[in-house]
Structure formats: C-alpha cells, structure tokens
Amino acid sequence: SEQPTTDSHVAILAFPFGSHSPVLLDVTRRLASASPTTLFSFLNTAKSNSSLFLSDLPSNIRVHEVADGVSEGYVLSGRPHEAFELFIVAAPENFRKAVASAESDVGKKVTCLLTDAFFWFASDMAAEMKATWVAFWAAGPNSMTAHLYTDRIRDAIEVDGCMEETLGFIPGMEKYRVKDTPDGVVVGNLDSAFSDTLHRMGLALPRADAVFVTSFEELDPTLTNNLKSEFKRFFSIGPLALLSSTSQTETPVQDPYNSLAWIKKQGTASVAYISFGTVMTPPPGELVAIAEGLESSNVPFVWSLKEKNMVQLPKGFLERTREQGIVVPWVPQVELLKHESTGVYVTHCGWNSMLESVSGGVPMICRPCIGDNGLNGRAVEVIWEIGMMIIGGVFTRDGFVKCLDQVLVQDDGKKMKSNVEKLREQAHQAVSAKGSSVENFKGLLDVVVSTLN
Numbered sequence: 168s169e170q171p172t173t174d175s176h177v178a179i180l181a182f183p184f185g186s187h188s189p190v191l192l193d194v195t196r197r198l199a200s201a202s203p204t205t206l207f208s209f210l211n212t213a214k215s216n217s218s219l220f221l222s223d224l225p226s227n228i229r230v231h232e233v234a235d236g237v238s239e240g241y242v243l244s245g246r247p248h249e250a251f252e253l254f255i256v257a258a259p260e261n262f263r264k265a266v267a268s269a270e271s272d273v274g275k276k277v278t279c280l281l282t283d284a285f286f287w288f289a290s291d292m293a294a295e296m297k298a299t300w301v302a303f304w305a306a307g308p309n310s311m312t313a314h315l316y317t318d319r320i321r322d323a324i325e326v327d328g329c330m331e332e333t334l335g336f337i338p339g340m341e342k343y344r345v346k347d348t349p350d351g352v353v354v355g356n357l358d359s360a361f362s363d364t365l366h367r368m369g370l371a372l373p374r375a376d377a378v379f380v381t382s383f384e385e386l387d388p389t390l391t392n393n394l395k396s397e398f399k400r401f402f403s404i405g406p407l408a409l410l411s412s413t414s415q416t417e418t419p420v421q422d423p424y425n426s427l428a429w430i431k432k433q434g435t436a437s438v439a440y441i442s443f444g445t446v447m448t449p450p451p452g453e454l455v456a457i458a459e460g461l462e463s464s465n466v467p468f469v470w471s472l473k474e475k476n477m478v479q480l481p482k483g484f485l486e487r488t489r490e491q492g493i494v495v496p497w498v499p500q501v502e503l504l505k506h507e508s509t510g511v512y513v514t515h516c517g518w519n520s521m522l523e524s525v526s527g528g529v530p531m532i533c534r535p536c537i538g539d540n541g542l543n544g545r546a547v548e549v550i551w552e553i554g555m556m557i558i559g560g561v562f563t564r565d566g567f568v569k570c571l572d573q574v575l576v577q578d579d580g581k582k583m584k585s586n587v588e589k590l591r592e593q594a595h596q597a598v599s600a601k602g603s604s605v606e607n608f609k610g611l612l613d614v615v616v617s618t619l620n
C-alpha cells in the first residue's frame with residue numbers, strides 16, 4: 168500500500184484483555200481518518216489482534232505484535248489473573264521493543280505514545296523518548312476517580328465496618344459507598360499485581376499530557392470538572408455508539424446468529440436483552456435462576472451467553488423457550504440496544520455496555536460482577552435513576568421476575584425509561600456539531616498529532 172507522508176508517528180499501546188483493545192482500535196480508526204498524514208502503529212498481542220476486525224483499516228494504521236509475557240513452553244494454570252500478571256510484568260520491556268521495531272519499520276521516531284491508562288510506565292518511556300503521553304481510560308470518570316484518589320480513600324477509610332460509608336470527601340462521589348469501589352482500592356487483595364498496577368496508574372496519570380474516556384461530559388459534570396482540574400487535559404469523546412461513521416471509522420455490523428432479524432419481529436420495548444460482557448458470567452446457579460425467571464415471566468428475550476456456559480442452562484430450557492427467545496454466543500449489542508423492541512438490558516454494568524444502553528435509551532437491571540461494575544450499577548440506580556439493582560444482589564427466580572415487572576410494566580420503570588431517554592438526548596447533543604464530545608475529540612487529536620517535543 169502507499170506510504171502516507173507522515174508528519175508524526177503515534178504508537179498505540181493496547182491492553183490485550185476484555186473490551187479494551189477493540190475500543191482503542193475504534194478510537195484509532197477515528198484519529199487516523201481525521202489525520203491522514205499521521206502514522207499510527209497499533210501494538211497489541213497476537214492473540215488480541217486475532218480477535219479484532221482488522222480489514223478495511225485506513226492505510227495510515229499499521230498493526231504490530233507485542234509479546235504476551237508467556238515464555239515458550241510455559242503452560243497457563245488457569246489461575247485468575249495469571250495471563251494478566253505475566254503480561255503486565257513483561258509489558259515495559261516488551262513494549263519498548265515493539266516501539267523500537269515500529270520505528271525502524273517506517274524510519275520515523277515515535278512522537279506520541281497513546282496507551283491504555285493501565286500502562287503507568289509509559290510516563291517514563293515517553294519522557295525518555297521525548298514523546299507525548301496520552302492515556303485512554305477504558306471505563307468512566309467514577310472509577311477513574313476511585314483509582315486517582317486511592318491513597319486518599321485508604322487514609323480516610325478504616326475498612327472494617329464502614330462499607331456503607333460514602334466517599335463524600337471527593338467531589339462528585341457523594342452518592343457512592345465504600346462497598347461500590349473496585350477491588351484493589353480498599354477491598355480485596357491490595358498487594359496483587361492488578362491492584363499495584365491500578366495504584367501506580369493513579370499516581371502517574373497527572374503527568375500524562377492528556378487522559379481521555381469514551382463518556383460524555385454531561386453524564387457526570389462534577390466528576391468531569393474535577394478530573395479536568397487534576398489532569399493536564401481530560402477529554403470525554405463519546406459515546407462511540409452514537410458517533411457518525413464512515414466505512415473507515417467503523418467496523419461493519421457483525422451478526423453471525425441473526426439476532427437483529429429476530430428482534431425486529433418483536434413488539435416495542437418488549438424484549439429483555441441479557442449479557443454480562445466479554446469477561447464475566449454469573450455463577451451457574453444464577454444462570455439457572457435467570458432461565459427460570461425468563462420462563463415464568465414469559466418475557467421475550469435475547470441472551471448473549473458464552474458457548475462454554477450453555478451446558479449450565481436447565482434441561483429442556485432451550486426447547487421450551489424456542490418461541491420466546493434466543494440464546495446465542497454473540498450479538499451486535501450496540502444495534503440491539505438501539506432497536507425499539509429492546510425494553511430492558513440485564514447487565515453486569517461494564518462501562519461500554521452501560522453507555523451503549525444509555526445511547527439506546529434502554530433502562531437496566533444490574534448485576535455487577537467485577538472492577539468498575541459496582542460503581543456503575545450504583546450510578547444507574549441512585550444517581551441517574553435509569554435502572555435498578557437485582558433484588559438481593561444476586562439472581563433468584565422470583566427476584567428476577569419482580570425486576571422484569573418493575574422495569575417493563577410498573578410506573579417505576581416508566582420513570583427510568585423517561586430518565587434514560589433524557590440522557591440519550593444529551594448524549595446525542597454531545598456528539599452533534601459543536602457538542603462537547605466533538606470539541607473534545609478535536610482537542611485530543613491536537614495533542615496526539617502535535618510534534619511539540
């Protein structure tokens with residue numbers, strides 16, 4: 168392909184687990200088409216790259232491989248976080264090598280490191296290279312704040328017996344409780360490689376030239392303003408689900424199991440869509456409770472369930488519900504949530520999923536699983552009032568049936584629906600001409616492509 172005449176060379180350092188790398192690639196596509204003379208080298212593990220949609224990339228994006236930290240012949244034991252730990256320990260060295268090889272490939276020094284925010288070591292790396300450092304936080308301002316203020320929260324909180332206390336000493340965190348915070352801030356194993364990474368990240372990010380998220384400012388004005396005062400620059404550029412697309416900025420809709428065709432045949436706001444994201448699944452007993460709740464409520468459903476969990480469904484469930492709903496391993500979630508037939512989203516409250524539900528104007532039933540999920544679920548229920556926590560904190564048949572009724576039928580649900588419609592409208596404004604996200608994207612682009620150093 169033709170060599171772009173490059174002004175600047177941006178190295179993108181992707182985090183190869185969960186939903187981080189597809190979102191970062193999406194943002195990279197948008198930056199690359201907005202600045203065709205800038206070269207973007209996208210550095211990611213072979214495994215994560217193989218899960219991405221890499222055809223139709225603009226010619227100024229080059230995809231490279233970075234080692235995954237697993238030495239040859241090593242067999243993963245399957246311990247949780249093992250792949251992450253091996254990767255993160257080796258990441259500084261492996262990314263240095265990958266950046267050097269991307270530079271020699273095109274004969275051009277890297278002028279900007281645009282990295283997943285987890286990579287705190289990019290601060291020193293960028294300084295050594297005389298490059299700028301731009302960090303992508305793959306979740307919302309609420310969890311960003313919890314990690315930024317980890318030391319302050321640890322100092323203020325004596326963990327025993329204070330799980331209900333709120334974080335009112337931080338602007339914008341008044342309605343969040345200690346028990347909503349991600350593992351590794353004050354609860355869980357504070358010495359794990361994961362907690363350590365997040366802690367170091369919080370300390371390093373104020374040195375970044377810019378930090379960005381895929382949210383929109385109007386969703387969390389107080390948190391946003393506070394982060395703007397803590398970081399050199401803080402940009403909210405989303406929601407990506409509502410940004411206009413060209414063939415070069417967006418992955419084509421992939422619907423291998425025809426869930427869109429199915430949902431199109433259903434009544435307005437009638438369907439429960441169920442998914443817990445790319446990483447987590449509730450334990451088998453809860454999957455059974457979901458299935459039983461669906462059967463006894465008779466609500467039409469689309470359930471995105473990982474192939475390996477299908478055997479945990481009750482015997483005969485799929486046959487008995489053949490007319491009522493579909494269970495498939497993957498759906499085009501953004502499109503489903505935008506479809507008028509979807510009435511409620513049963514979710515783990517991952518940041519992307521939550522924002523996609525807001526973008527579609529769909530109220531939620533929340534069953535937080537890991538990381539930022541607890542904060543997001545709290546915001547859904549008590550700050551934005553656009554959904555509810557699962558009754559009892561875990562799925563039971565009767566609790567789930569009540570929640571479905573509450574959201575789809577009762578007046579409470581109508582209120583949630585009207586609140587989420589208002590947020591959707593604000594999100595639309597943010598991504599339309601002169602909207603906050605459009606202006607923020609320009610600001611981000613300026614920092615990324617500038618050759619200040």
Ligand code: UDP
Pocket residue numbers: 185186187442443444445446447471496497498499500501516517518519520521523
């Ligand atoms: N997703 C999808 N189809 C599915 C399941 C998930 O497109 O069947 C997408 C979803 O739209 C979202 C992402 O996977 O963009 C999940 O990201 P999130 O931040 O919600 O959760 P994580 O997977 O990181 O826990």
